[in-house]
Amino acid sequence: MSQIGVCKIKEQFVVTDHERTLDLNHVSAKDIEKITGVECDEPDAKKPKLEEGKKLKGQNKARKNFAQYNPSEALCSKITRITEDEEFPETCQFEKCKFLHKVEDYLKTKPNDIGDDCYNFETFGQCNFGITCRFAKKHVTVEGKNKIDRGKMEAVKKDEQVLNVLHSEKRFSLQRKKYDFHLADKMIKHVDGLRKEEKEKKVDEKSVQTSGAVTDEDIVKLLKREKKKIDFKDKLFLSPLTTVGNLPFRRICKEYGADITCGEMAMCSKLLQGTTHEWALVKRHHTEDVFGVQLCGNNPHIFAKCAQLLDTEINVDFIDINLGCPIDMVYREGSGSGLMRRQNVLETCIRSMTNLMSIPLTVKTRTGIYNNTNIAHTLIPKLRDWGASLVTVHGRSREQRYTRSSDWEYIRECAQVASPLPIIGNGDILSYEDYARARESCPELYGVMIGRGALIKPWIFTEIKEQKLYDISSSERFDILKKFTNYGLENWGSDNKGVENTRRFLLEWLSFLYRYIPIGLLESPPQKINERPPYYKGRNDLETLMASPSASDWIKISEMLLGPVPDTFTFLPKHKANAYR
Numbered sequence: 001m002s003q004i005g006v007c008k009i010k011e012q013f014v015v016t017d018h019e020r021t022l023d024l025n026h027v028s029a030k031d032i033e034k035i036t037g038v039e040c041d042e043p044d045a046k047k048p049k050l051e052e053g054k055k056l057k058g059q060n061k062a063r064k065n066f067a068q069y070n071p072s073e074a075l076c077s078k079i080t081r082i083t084e085d086e087e088f089p090e091t092c093q094f095e096k097c098k099f100l101h102k103v104e105d106y107l108k109t110k111p112n113d114i115g116d117d118c119y120n121f122e123t124f125g126q127c128n129f130g131i132t133c134r135f136a137k138k139h140v141t142v143e144g145k146n147k148i149d150r151g152k153m154e155a156v157k158k159d160e161q162v163l164n165v166l167h168s169e170k171r172f173s174l175q176r177k178k179y180d181f182h183l184a185d186k187m188i189k190h191v192d193g194l195r196k197e198e199k200e201k202k203v204d205e206k207s208v209q210t211s212g213a214v215t216d217e218d219i220v221k222l223l224k225r226e227k228k229k230i231d232f233k234d235k236l237f238l239s240p241l242t243t244v245g246n247l248p249f250r251r252i253c254k255e256y257g258a259d260i261t262c263g264e265m266a267m268c269s270k271l272l273q274g275t276t277h278e279w280a281l282v283k284r285h286h287t288e289d290v291f292g293v294q295l296c297g298n299n300p301h302i303f304a305k306c307a308q309l310l311d312t313e314i315n316v317d318f319i320d321i322n323l324g325c326p327i328d329m330v331y332r333e334g335s336g337s338g339l340m341r342r343q344n345v346l347e348t349c350i351r352s353m354t355n356l357m358s359i360p361l362t363v364k365t366r367t368g369i370y371n372n373t374n375i376a377h378t379l380i381p382k383l384r385d386w387g388a389s390l391v392t393v394h395g396r397s398r399e400q401r402y403t404r405s406s407d408w409e410y411i412r413e414c415a416q417v418a419s420p421l422p423i424i425g426n427g428d429i430l431s432y433e434d435y436a437r438a439r440e441s442c443p444e445l446y447g448v449m450i451g452r453g454a455l456i457k458p459w460i461f462t463e464i465k466e467q468k469l470y471d472i473s474s475s476e477r478f479d480i481l482k483k484f485t486n487y488g489l490e491n492w493g494s495d496n497k498g499v500e501n502t503r504r505f506l507l508e509w510l511s512f513l514y515r516y517i518p519i520g521l522l523e524s525p526p527q528k529i530n531e532r533p534p535y536y537k538g539r540n541d542l543e544t545l546m547a548s549p550s551a552s553d554w555i556k557i558s559e560m561l562l563g564p565v566p567d568t569f570t571f572l573p574k575h576k577a578n579a580y581r
């Protein structure tokens with residue numbers, strides 16, 4: 001696969017370091033207005049400074065990207081949703097409500113609106129954010145009541161767009177530990193019993209699932225149940241991507257041809273506590289026709305309970321176990337890549353989960369934990385025998401993170417020992433050429449998974465399907481960002497909080513998007529993922545701006561779409577995920 005180095009740019013586009021400070025980081029607000037017609041404030045350097053001597057690698061842990069909200073400046077949601085044919089209530093139904101109840105009080109601190117057209121109102125005929133929407137002009141009356149376009153509302157049903165929203169009574173039962181997990185508990189006992197029995201009798205591993213005294217009626221029923229199957233062959237799989245692989249981003253990848261999508265890694269323990277943040281990670285857009293949820297945990301009890309819970313409560317096609325997360329905290333507690341070295345625990349997890357689930361269980365792993373000690377090839381046959389339906393191999397170890405190219409020769413070794421278990425290869429695919437090389441060098445593979453390639457150029461799925469490279473213009477790329485912003489306002493809301501959440505996720509994505517080099521500028525396309533983009537000047541100011549590695553320029557782009565950032569705003573991206581030297 002690709003070598004680590006620097007991408008070669010056609011000479012006329014390369015700029016020196018000096019020009020770079022003059023040009024790249026200082027495309028002015030005026031230039032942007034000229035290109036896009038959007039008014040834009042000139043931001044100060046709003047990037048928090050790293051401590052001196054600190055290297056940029058792994059995750060940025062010093063981030064403070066979350067906006068704080070004061071309830072005494074927010075309007076009560078009951079008031080927000082009052083429609084034009086309703087009266088404002090005299091008093092709030094919640095005695096201790098801390099929010100504002102008068103529209104005029106709220107308007108004293110409401111930030112300026114960003115635009116006149118509300119995407120949610122235009123698309124669905126209703127915007128639940130009423131007067132608090134930052135694009136409220138066309139859907140509120142002079143008194144601040146919400147207008148509704150009933151015709152549109154009937155035609156496009158908003159609540160059918162997103163699936164897997166947890167009902168409040170289920171959330172309460174999880175929070176109060178009242179959810180009935182007796183099946184999961186019994187299954188673990190059953191599987192543990194069989195494992196002990198097997199150890200004592202030293203029976204053949206393969207016979208575990210069918211042998212042994214199965215006495216409990218519930219367990220017998222579960223074991224007899226037929227499982228749904230998924231055809232993974234030759235499908236383009238979008239990686240699970242924490243933070244950046246959010247629902248609006250996945251929608252865009254689907255539109256460009258991704259076949260299979262997966263939610264961001266969700267923590268089993270938090271799903272079992274019913275936390276809103278974790279449950280947001282299992283939401284599925286209706287366009288995601290083959291969709292999985294990825295779980296991270298460190299013991300069979302939480303994995304089995306989650307398997308039972310998700311299989312019963314949500315609409316999901318497969319559940320994936322994360323065996324690759326390299327983050328120290330996750331590894332130390334024995335989850336993610338830490339689970340690779342706890343194979344007895346892993347066996348109970350997988351056997352219990354597969355027996356509880358009516359859908360396939362998949363596993364995503366790395367080559368191993370340490371640099372020169374690959375272990376995936378010894379683990380994969382066990383995963384197959386324990387009941388996994390598919391394994392994805394990311395061709396790097398935990399220790400390597402992104403510092404070397406993905407090892408596709410080793411991925412092939414894994415695919416060869418796995419049969420008949422399907423293996424998906426993963427790592428460093430940024431073009432059709434990379435894809436074709438991976439498939440040719442490894443014919444045993446079922447397909448590939450694409451992570452950063454989709455973040456850097458989401459149209460990669462189309463390129464692979466059409467077997468060509470696209471020279472996308474900066475204005476087309478800007479339109480993709482506009483679309484993401486609209487999907488973001490739909491997903492996170494169009495009030496101030498929603499706008500700032502959308503901005504934060506947009507900025508996280510921009511921290512990958514700037515790495516794209518338009519093919520018209522490359523000396524020998526296609527671009528290689530591990531080659532650092534040199535400083536270059538685009539074919540117009542917007543292209544130059546989009547190539548900037550500076551967070552203050554990403555902020556500038558966000559301001560073109562979502563208005564000026566709040567006064568105290570700072571941004572440091574969460575992930576770096578590159579192998580540049």
Ligand SMILES: Cc1cc2nc3c(=O)[nH]c(=O)nc-3n(C[C@H](O)[C@H](O)[C@H](O)COP(=O)(O)O)c2cc1C
Nearest residue numbers: 239240241242265394427428429450451452575577
């Ligand atoms: C920002 C980011 C977030 C990621 N989050 C996850 C995750 O939640 N679960 C997971 O299994 N892998 C995660 N990964 C790893 C990717 O899924 C993928 O295995 C890795 O990036 C290698 O593929 P690529 O070279 O195509 O990017 C993440 C990677 C990146 C860059």
